[in-house]
Amino acid sequence: MPLLREQDRRQLEEIFAAQLTDPVTLVLFTQHDSPLLIPAQECQTCRETRELLEEVAALSDKIRLEVKDFVRDAAEARQLGVHIIPATIFRGKNKGTLRYFGIPSGYEFSVLVQGIIDVSTGTTRLSAQTREQLAKLSVPVHIQVMVTPT
Amino acid sequence: MAIESEKVTADVIEVSEFPLIARRYDVFAVPKVVINDRISFEGALPEQLFLQKVLEAAAEGTGV
Numbered sequence: 001m002p003l004l005r006e007q008d009r010r011q012l013e014e015i016f017a018a019q020l021t022d023p024v025t026l027v028l029f030t031q032h033d034s035p036l037l038i039p040a041q042e043c044q045t046c047r048e049t050r051e052l053l054e055e056v057a058a059l060s061d062k063i064r065l066e067v068k069d070f071v072r073d074a075a076e077a078r079q080l081g082v083h084i085i086p087a088t089i090f091r092g093k094n095k096g097t098l099r100y101f102g103i104p105s106g107y108e109f110s111v112l113v114q115g116i117i118d119v120s121t122g123t124t125r126l127s128a129q130t131r132e133q134l135a136k137l138s139v140p141v142h143i144q145v146m147v148t149p150t
Numbered sequence: 151m152a153i154e155s156e157k158v159t160a161d162v163i164e165v166s167e168f169p170l171i172a173r174r175y176d177v178f179a180v181p182k183v184v185i186n187d188r189i190s191f192e193g194a195l196p197e198q199l200f201l202q203k204v205l206e207a208a209a210e211g212t213g214v
Contacts, residue, residue: 095156095158141151
């Protein structure tokens with residue numbers, strides 16, 4: 001059964017058609033479904049996150065989903081700073097790095113949608129002054145936003 | 151901010167899935183923002199104040 005309701009699917013399709021300008025790649029680090037269940041290593045939301053991203057990616061030909069395996073592609077995961085899964089990396093016209101750890105569902109689904117739109121257009125609603133200050137940054141800044149889905 | 155600057159990495163972390171991270175950063179309320187592991191605050195800040203926190207963290211990073 002799909003995770004997105006038909007009505008939401010249609011609405012999202014319209015939003016993406018109207019607002020996406022450039023291609024976006026979502027890189028998802030997840031784990032293979034295994035018949036062997038190792039409790040301590042089980043990723044509880046990996047399967048659902050993958051299904052959700054597959055459904056979202058199907059709504060626009062500008063969105064591409066790349067699925068990576070956390071174990072098999074460990075070197076790439078390390079290089080991208082992915083140490084927990086599920087991890088979604090947004091690639092488009094963004095200058096910096098944008099990642100989502102966990103399942104972007106509930107209230108956080110809008111973060112996924114807005115993230116896709118932002119990296120597609122490469123623009124933000126930040127003021128000119130803020131953008132100017134950010135452009136002057138000379139050292140790395142790591143911003144972590146802790147959220148819960150409800 | 152990560153859209154605008156190559157120096158910025160922005161992570162959203164669903165902490166109910168990662169209790170160790172919630173514990174590491176003492177997350178008792180969300181949203182909680184942590185910048186460069188040093189500066190943190192709870193709740194949403196207006197853009198200007200958020201930027202100030204980012205600049206503060208960056209200044210500490212350079213030892214200024």
